[in-house]
Amino acid sequence: MINQIKDWLRNDEVDVFLGYKMVDGHPLPHVYGKERIDDVDAFIVGTARYPLEKIATMIASTNPDIKIGMVARDCNRRTLNVLYVWNQLDPDRIKTLDVNCCPSPLKDHADCSYLEKEAAGPMKVDKGMDGNQDTASVEEIEPGARFDKWMYEFEKCIKCYGCRNICPVCFCKECSLEHSDLVGTGALPPEVPIFHLVRAVHMAGRCIDCGLCEDACPMDIPLRLLYRKVNDIVRNVFDYDTGASAEQSPFNVLGEGTPLEPKQLNAA
Numbered sequence: 537m538i539n540q541i542k543d544w545l546r547n548d549e550v551d552v553f554l555g556y557k558m559v560d561g562h563p564l565p566h567v568y569g570k571e572r573i574d575d576v577d578a579f580i581v582g583t584a585r586y587p588l589e590k591i592a593t594m595i596a597s598t599n600p601d602i603k604i605g606m607v608a609r610d611c612n613r614r615t616l617n618v619l620y621v622w623n624q625l626d627p628d629r630i631k632t633l634d635v636n637c638c639p640s641p642l643k644d645h646a647d648c649s650y651l652e653k654e655a656a657g658p659m660k661v662d663k664g665m666d667g668n669q670d671t672a673s674v675e676e677i678e679p680g681a682r683f684d685k686w687m688y689e690f691e692k693c694i695k696c697y698g699c700r701n702i703c704p705v706c707f708c709k710e711c712s713l714e715h716s717d718l719v720g721t722g723a724l725p726p727e728v729p730i731f732h733l734v735r736a737v738h739m740a741g742r743c744i745d746c747g748l749c750e751d752a753c754p755m756d757i758p759l760r761l762l763y764r765k766v767n768d769i770v771r772n773v774f775d776y777d778t779g780a781s782a783e784q785s786p787f788n789v790l791g792e793g794t795p796l797e798p799k800q801l802n803a804a
């Protein structure tokens with residue numbers, strides 16, 4: 537794998553390579569370049585998960601012609617498909633080194649930590665929503681009680697934006713969550729449930745169920761379960777499996793001819 541990356545850099549197949557490097561005992565994302573090719577010896581795959589695609593989008597926003605290589609697990613490949621559909625990255629300028637975070641072979645759709653959670657069984661949750669359950673179990677909860685459980689969860693929110701900031705498919709130049717006409721400012725928790733419903737609606741045709749938002753949420757809000765419901769609707773109504781391919785999403789109304797227009801680094 538290390539030799540492969542070095543070859544790609546030496547042969548100009550990629551200009552930079554995004555992977556991981558151990559720094560002070562922590563696996564951190566790292567941009568390997570051809571100027572210091574021996575640095576690639578420090579490359580690791582590891583088990584850490586960061587939105588490498590988000591870094592790729594940022595790099596491409598200031599260097600649209602750059603060729604980017606990156607290590608890609610299933611969730612990374614699904615995210616890349618979404619970013620190609622939404623014209624945030626150019627598939628001709630991305631080269632992936634495919635790895636599997638689960639036992640081989642490569643999977644079409646790895647559910648990663650969600651499966652572990654589901655296998656762990658239901659949590660003891662008095663007032664809130666059990667994030668370990670599947671969406672069908674949520675449907676079985678009486679609507680009034682279901683509403684109360686979600687409201688309980690949303691009211692824990694401290695509006696840190698961690699869920700949006702880590703999400704690899706949150707790439708908008710102007711985020712609705714910071715638009716005072718939609719989400720009021722100066723109060724915690726943020727307007728409930730509008731903050732969360734705005735984000736949930738935006739995840740239609742984008743969320744690839746990586747779970748990074750839920751991992752990042754300091755208030756343990758079961759965000760992944762919420763977006764899995766959105767994905768269920770998208771699958772059932774539009775027959776669209778988000779991230780499964782780079783074909784146009786029913787939600788990308790701009791169409792196939794849309795030019796690449798990545799978010800600018802200095803934008804909100």
Ligand code: SF4
Nearest residue numbers: 706707708711712738
């Ligand atoms: S929350 Fe919505 S508006 Fe904000 S970056 Fe994500 S998709 Fe865009």
Ligand code: SF4
Nearest residue numbers: 703743744746747749
């Ligand atoms: S699971 Fe969360 S972080 Fe991952 S794509 Fe969906 S909304 Fe974004």
Ligand code: SF4
Nearest residue numbers: 693694696697699753
């Ligand atoms: S990460 Fe959690 S607490 Fe922070 S804004 Fe998102 S939902 Fe709210």
